[in-house]
Amino acid sequence: MIYFVYVISLIAVYGVLTISLNLSVGYTGILSVAQAAFMGIGAYSAAILLTQYGFNFFSTLLVGMAAAGLVSWGLAWATLRLKGDYYVIASFGFQIIIYNIFLNWIGLTRGPFGIRQIPAPRAFGFAFLGPVKYALFTLGVLAVCLWVARRVGESPYGKVLRAIREDEAAAASIGKNVSRYKISIFMVSAMLASVGGALYACLITYIDPFTFTIHESIFILALVIIGGSGNVYGSVIGAAVLISIPEVLRFFDVPTTVASPIREVLYGALMIIFLRLRPRGLLPERITSGAMHR
């Protein structure tokens, strides 16, 4: 039962991370492989401030969001004028840089030793101790993220993002400041990823740099694609499917050294199958065409 609740929490955490990436990839067409870097910024902000400085969890969230927002602004400013494949490569480079900072800035992050005993969040004198309370907490945060992402998607701002995804030059030709839109949504995406990272740190209670690698970024991208690019509910479904399917392996007598590669193979195979047979994912994007014209 406790294990099941833990999986629920993990799905909620990855739901938040997938929604965060869906905002830039699905809504705006900014294909990024740096989401784990922003997740790491949130995770380290929470871990360091909770374990060393006794911060309140919500303060660490704000610090993490501010740090991720600032870093993403710098990255966006420097790279978002790059098109398509060139941007993907730039985001890959950024992911490597951040990973190396986590690994080598030992004074701050403890490098490969990681940070242990990250406490559960506390708010208003109430500690979300224990798996059930923490699962409820992560589900609550997921619900807020879903609400924000849905609101963004349905708003005129979200429509402009989709227009940019369809044709950047055309969006500029009708007076939309494409750079400003891309930078703003990229920052929101990074800030939400930092929230996911903070939740992850408190769930696992231990973090090290090896979690926030390019593999993790690609895994989150796979969740977006399989769930349904541009559909926030799809992000939650994608996270639920891809997190829970490999967990089934635990109920068989498969050694950990074998289970891990099987999981990777399974993810890769699912990616190929979906891209080939169902490229729009489990829950395809819904076009709310002209709802207002009626």
Add this chain to the structure above:
Amino acid sequence: MNRDGSFFKVEGLSKAFGGLHAVERATFRVEKGSLTSLIGPNGAGKTTLFDLISGFLTADEGRILFQGEELVRRKPHEIVSLGMARTFQHLGLFNQLSVWDNVFLGLPGKRRETLWGVFLPRSILRREERSIEERTREILNFLGLHEKAGERVANLSWGDQKLVSIGRLLATDGEFLLLDEPASGLSDEQIEHLKSLLRGLVSRGKTILLIDHNMEAVMDISDWVIVLNFGKIIAEGRPAEILANEEVVRIYLGV
């Protein structure tokens, strides 16, 4: 026609791509409330000129003045805010969005299109939305697209897609409109509709600069014609003068 050029003028505009001079010292004027056409063979530099005027390319030298404002080095969205907008030869529509959304998006947004607008109460934005919806409806009615408002643009015929691109252009509320080959791929009947549409826009006070290869349509509706060849302006004048120009006839007919 009084051609004082206070509305729009291009002076000594040049653009080269490596050794290729796409536009070379182009100088011309467009009068307010006129329909001016830019013609020339393929590769003459017409679309490059549009890209320079609308801010998608930066000129190597020369000036572009729109109502006294210098446009060179301005970004496309800034140029739109000054009252100039364009269409594309490839249309550049938002294919996965509806006809309604394509036109709706063209209307200038203020608070409603900002990130903060997402979190403002809908009641605050409602008044702004209503006037924009009303304007969208007007444009769709004007173009005869109202029945197709909810359709995804990718599912429309080429002719209807052209109309959507014009609708989106009108939505920007620009007074100077640049149309890149609006008649290409249209049937004779659709071209007639387009001609009356464009003349109608001019009579409503819009100024149009048009690129097209359909000589009959161009000569029929233009007040002024500019001929471009190998990046240089080789002739300009009223349609009858252009038709009588031997060099233009030689370029077009190869005789």
